[in-house]
Amino acid sequence: MKALAARRHHPMAFVVILLLALLATGGLYAALQPRSAQAESYSQDDVAAGEALFLANCATCHGTTGAGEVDAEGNATGPSLVGVGAAAVDFQVGTGRMPMQMSGPQAARKAPQMNEEQTRQLAAYVASLGPGPSVPDESTLDLANADLENGGNIFRINCAMCHNAAGAGGALTRGKYAPALGGVESTHIYEAMETGPQNMPVFNDDNLSPEDKRDVVAYLKALEENGSPGGISLGSLGPVTEGLYAWTIVLALLVGCTVWLGAKAK
């Protein structure tokens, strides 16, 4: 101990401590990092087919190794896909966002370009690049036992500020937006929470347990199922569309009546 104390001013001591600290951090992280089980096993053929698809459709932006690409000015054209997992691929490709139609503030949803099989193969390839969240299985998304109240509470507190309380979507800065959630498949909603696509934060299993995520999905599905008990929902956008309705359709009806009553008898 004394020998160690005597050497504490040695020029190399700082380097040693730094190394130890890095080892400790890295080791602890490796031991404790959130790791979702690779539920689905992909065959080597899937990975190979996925790689071929990747090179043909994705490599322009994401690089031939999936490590991302940087243009001449140093701007990233596509992020690295190492560690994003199969879930990210299933969401981005399955909702048609990737391959991206055109550059813009964010990738918009469109009709999927890849079929289910191709999406699975791409997911297999990307999952092989590094461990990441996998596509949720059916038991995770069993909505029958979901706690709607819990899902609604989580949704209002964590999601509604961007997606709107009714899931009707909302604007973000500089032309970006949180899309409407009506009609989105349960798996995709779940994967979006897990992988945080585009501007969305990641809600991994440590800050939102799989059960919580399932509850949120169930709440959204219940909202959709309940529909609008009061009649035409006007896009569920709240007081603005209601006011617009009052100023246009209702006022037009009223003006029609006033003109009728104000007309001189013939």
Added chain:
Amino acid sequence: MATTTPTKPTAASASGSSAAQGGRMMKLGAVGGAWLDQRVSGAGFVKFFARKIFPDHWSFMFGEVALYSFVILLISGTFLTMFFVPSMDEVVYEGIYAPLQGAHVSRAFESTLHLSFEVKGGLLFRQMHHWAALVFMVAIFVHMFRVFFTGAFRKPRELNWLVGFSLMILGMVAGFSGYSLPDDVLSGNGLRVVDGLMKAIPIVGTYLSMLLFGGEFPGHDIIPRLFTIHILLVPAAILGLIAIHLVLLVLHKHTQYPGPGRTDRNVVGFPLFPVYTAKAGGFFFLVFGIIALVSATTAINGVWIYGPYDPSPVSAGSQPDWYMLWTDGGLRLIPGWEFTIFGYVISLNMLIPMAIYGALLAFLALYPFIESWVTGDDREHHVLDLPYNTPVRTGLGVAWISIYVILALAATNDLIGMKLHLSINDLTWFFRIGIFVIPVLMFYVTKRLCLSMQRQRRDLVLHGVETSKVVRLEDGEMLEIHEPLNEYDRWVLVQHDDFRPLTAGNGVSSLRAAATSFFFKDRISPVTPAELREAMAHAGHEKHEIDALTGGDYTTPDQRH
């Protein structure tokens, strides 16, 4: 009793004699009317109102729409109070709306859900109440701007304008206090904005907020307090002001649009009975029907989607009802300016918008007095102005509306950005610059349009309607055949007032001279009788020449075959 005894015979004989004269009203009144009249002596009163004349025009009916929506608000509101519980006590929701079962909510929120989902007709009544409130405010605005643009606020109606203005403000208070009652997230966000605005007031702000909320926001008192304000104070004040508004309307008599035989000393129209009792009575049911139809088919304020109030969440697309949108717009546009003095933060980003809102409202309230000061006009006006004959007033009104609309649009910048795929940042800058530029442009464009319309109408009076038929005289001269206006149409175009700028001095202050110059510098002088005579003589001469050639047959060659 001593005083009523001698009057009775006179009242009875008076009604008897007019019945003998055969008035339509009195024939009806004679059936049992005498019995009633001998007890309440209302014949004179009824006769006065039955013979009250109102002019006929569709644009005069928006005040009525406001009145009728208020009646609908009272009826539907009474129903709602039977089920709504104005309490912030926390309960566990156990009603039939599954997604909230087990949630901790306030009694106010729970009773709103109960009212919506479990009381028969409850949701329809809630929606009728809310839609009627929106229509109430729409009708007030349309009515107010009809009055503004036609100059109906001029003497003797300035005070009634102020009463109407107060009704508009009270309508906003009623609406705001009402949609805060269900204690959902959206309404709580609205209250939080009010709390923030109050706290921004230097020195007294925090005390005011604590006073209103009974402690730190949100506290446990605000819903019961708003309930009292919403169902007692504000409706009572609105009712009282409506009474004053209508009494003044009867005293002043209704204004009328210019027309032959219409002067500042008469009212041309139909009597209240039977024409307007039928029209107005029918109109009430039309308004009721429209509001019921809209409420039965169109959802409004689904509080179960917003969820029970909790100070932490703010949903995307959080906006107040339309009539409060403008108050949110200023807050969204203003940069985050604030400074600290003696350890106190002065939030200019709250104070400046509030000052702007105050100035906009003050302009509206005081406009009749500003204009009468400028014109120095002390006459009574019962014949309305046509908006194009008062270019500066019309321009100012349109500029005011444009500021109001920009503020309202700024409050919806997120929805506009999302739906039109625009950047919310660009929109904010567009509105920030637009609020200074667009009103000026609107004023200028409106004023020039009004002047152009005056010029066009002046031309019409002097030359008549162009028929597009051209006659070539023997010497090659071309003459177009003009059809002169008839006297009735012409009267509307030549009856308006003419104001000129004043020069300073002789008891006219330089400020007033500048104001008159701003108002009346650009003017199209109305047609003078001399000009009209000359134009008629000229037209007569031309007609003589054309008639000499055509023999009075104005058909074109192709029509002759």
